[in-house]
Amino acid sequence: MALPYDSAPKFQEYAHPEMIVSTEWVAEHLDDPGLVVAESDEDVLLYETGHIPGAVKLDWHTELNDPVTRDYVDGEGFARLMSAKGITRDTTLVLYGDKNNWWAAYALWVCSLFGHPDLRLVDGGRAKWIAEGRPVSTETPQRTPTDYPVVERDDKRIRAFQDQVLAHLGQPMIDVRSPGEYTGALLHMPDYPQEGALRGGHIPGARSVPWARAAAEDATFRTRAELEAIYAGEAGLRPEDDVVVYCRIGERSSHTWFVLQHLLGYPHVRNYDGSWTEWGNSVRVPITRGDSP
């Protein structure tokens, strides 16, 4: 049975308040049957240093990706993964992580490809839980494997591929990378490894809205009014728009996808996970350099 929603007033402003919970809510419901909390971080060892008691670990590199093809796990792989974590199709799966929930949002997006019915993100993620002095544990919970069904991944609704993005040129697109990556001055994130793009710049027509603008100082999401000022006001998106978001490998843009789809309620938002590491290496695709879309 699904757990109750978090009735915090801030969340009620969002289009889908059922997709987000506060740290208080997590603390209150931690022992409820039907709940699994999962931590997803950039750093593969951060979970081991201490996590929300009872939380399982979900690693983007080693668990959500296919080990050979550049793709996510398939239906069977996902079912195996969920089963091993003790998650059933009825589980309320609550995700949190480091860096403003960057990787947790990515994990949530991948789980959404498999249509897991009840997914939620912890507002403020790991940083807020720790800043509030809430308990952490280094104990890895022993989960009983479940009978998670094999559900085929649905790549049509919220995922975009390169040929679809080419066909989408001229329609709304958001580039969520840093300004330097957007203009083409940088081929990779500031202070991060070069992940191999041969050309710099952005997809023609894409507007620049760096992903972290959606987060406040304490790693929580900005209020609906603040988010609307950014995405509807500055970036000119309208709810009826068909929107494609992208970054470098699709992780930062999962965060923006979550904001547009679930907090602002735009129904047609797709994440182009090939992102710049595909586009910036492709032969004869159009590229724009500089600050203008």
Place this chain on the structure above:
Amino acid sequence: MTPVHPQLQEIVDDFAAVSDKDRLQLLLEYSQDLPALPERYAEHRDLLEPVPECQTPLFLAVETGPDSVVHLFFEAPAEAPTTRGFAAILHAGLDGLSADEVLATPAEFSSQLGLQELVSPLRLRGMAAMLARIKRQVRDQRG
């Protein structure tokens, strides 16, 4: 395969001897044992070389003494235990060796730690980058 120095080989053997699950735990223990920066660097961050190839920014300093003994210093935030763990392995494995011994360390030694599947090759690149920068500094300092 090029042999690695016994001081580093001992660490490689420790990693090879344990199960996957314990291997991550071992990396975590290394990360907790990374020595803090001595004051002369803590107060002069500009003396540290950034290693942007690591996922989380890491800084390092290398000192090659007149006796050709190499000392290594690292700084990485507590929220980046993997990066700290890599730095700690290099510290425990290479600190105190001679310049020649450090320079003889094969670039691909990290592949012997058995961490690819657990940590991902992309994350392991950070360790190779640290080693490359350490070797370059040793070469420069030796003149």
